[in-house]
Amino acid sequence: MPRVALIAHDDEKPVVVSLAREYESVLSTFDLVGTGTTGERITEETGLAVERKESGPIGGDTQIGAEVVEGDIDGIVFLRDPLTAQPHEPDITALLRLCDVHDVPMATTRTSAEYLLDGLADDAGHEG
Numbered sequence: 827m828p829r830v831a832l833i834a835h836d837d838e839k840p841v842v843v844s845l846a847r848e849y850e851s852v853l854s855t856f857d858l859v860g861t862g863t864t865g866e867r868i869t870e871e872t873g874l875a876v877e878r879k880e881s882g883p884i885g886g887d888t889q890i891g892a893e894v895v896e897g898d899i900d901g902i903v904f905l906r907d908p909l910t911a912q913p914h915e916p917d918i919t920a921l922l923r924l925c926d927v928h929d930v931p932m933a934t935t936r937t938s939a940e941y942l943l944d945g946l947a948d949d950a951g952h953e954g
């Protein structure tokens with residue numbers, strides 16, 4: 827079962843919730859992990875179970891980065907706010923870099939997230 831991380835900055839949380847609703851049947855077949863507030867919102871507003879790390883600004887992105895290093899993550903949806911500076915920008919940059927290093931696919935927009943989730947679902951179907 828693919829393990830997928832869901833992360834969204836505050837102005838993108840409505841988008842990640844709407845994506846999670848639209849993809850609920852696909853996502854329910856994945857093992858989901860998220861940063862603290864994103865995970866909470868998705869858990870509250872959909873029927874999906876999301877393992878919650880710390881909130882991004884206090885280390886959640888870094889916890890997910892550690893899982894990337896361990897080879898535990900198959901894909902990441904990371905809807906970033908492109909217009910607002912984040913206090914934990916170094917952590918965000920590190921997560922992007924680790925995905926590059928370990929060739930873990932990351933989608934940073936809704937449309938790319940749809941392609942990523944469709945692709946992971948397809949792969950999982952072929953494996954199963």
Ligand SMILES: O=C(CO)COP(=O)(O)O
Pocket residue numbers: 833834835836860861862863864865880881882883886887918
């Ligand atoms: O800041 C984040 C990602 O960089 C997201 O953290 P939260 O999901 O806790 O808001």
